[in-house]
Amino acid sequence: MQILVISDIHANLAALDQVLHEAGSFDVIWCLGDAVGYGPEPNGCVARLRALQPEYWLAGNHDWAALGKLDISDFNPMARLAALWTREQLTPENSDFLRTLPARVKVSDQFTLAHGSPRHPIWEYVLDAQTAAVNFAHFDTSYCLVGHTHVPAIYRQQNGRVAVPAYTLGEPFELENGRLIVNPGGVGQPRDGDPRASYILLDTETLTATYHRVEYAIQETQVRMSEAGLPSRLITRLNYGW
Numbered sequence: 001m002q003i004l005v006i007s008d009i010h011a012n013l014a015a016l017d018q019v020l021h022e023a024g025s026f027d028v029i030w031c032l033g034d035a036v037g038y039g040p041e042p043n044g045c046v047a048r049l050r051a052l053q054p055e056y057w058l059a060g061n062h063d064w065a066a067l068g069k070l071d072i073s074d075f076n077p078m079a080r081l082a083a084l085w086t087r088e089q090l091t092p093e094n095s096d097f098l099r100t101l102p103a104r105v106k107v108s109d110q111f112t113l114a115h116g117s118p119r120h121p122i123w124e125y126v127l128d129a130q131t132a133a134v135n136f137a138h139f140d141t142s143y144c145l146v147g148h149t150h151v152p153a154i155y156r157q158q159n160g161r162v163a164v165p166a167y168t169l170g171e172p173f174e175l176e177n178g179r180l181i182v183n184p185g186g187v188g189q190p191r192d193g194d195p196r197a198s199y200i201l202l203d204t205e206t207l208t209a210t211y212h213r214v215e216y217a218i219q220e221t222q223v224r225m226s227e228a229g230l231p232s233r234l235i236t237r238l239n240y241g242w
């Protein structure tokens, strides 16, 4: 089975549509959360994903923020503004739907999915090997897929150590050999210095994950953000991937 794994769409419909277009044929979608927040088309993104019926679809901190499910006083001012704007925009139907999403799911003996981390699914960022090392004790499957950082990454636990193996874009990475925490990167607001939308295709027969980056019409999203009156720094950052 070919699984399209996406995360952190952040209401960026141009990016989502380009990913769906370039991913080609896949069997199901696993979405690791933050469909909304930051970007200009929360309803458009939720509607697009709902139509595609992801097999698994998690809630992230920005989804919860837009639903009023968490305290946003910790958010930076721009994120807070975007969360409040998103809250106003979401239709009651889409809000109700987002409210039903889990923050963590055990798919099988092989895969656990969490938005942030298996330890703290909504909030924790797995950005380094130390944080990954602690988190390996918090799931009992071979692999855990996480989003939230908007930075593509693989952490491998092997012989009691955590390593960060290299991978090549477009080339299948073999999942076997140790337990892994895998982050597909962000679709709608990449933060690794590469503005292209990021995703992985997971092949459960060959047990491989292939990272992809795609260019999309960033300007299209930026124009819509301006029209919506979203903060200029959020608009600019899309050009740079930070």
Ligand SMILES: [Zn+2]
Residues within 6 Å of the ligand: 008, 010, 034, 060, 062, 148, 149, 150
């Ligand atoms: Zn996010």
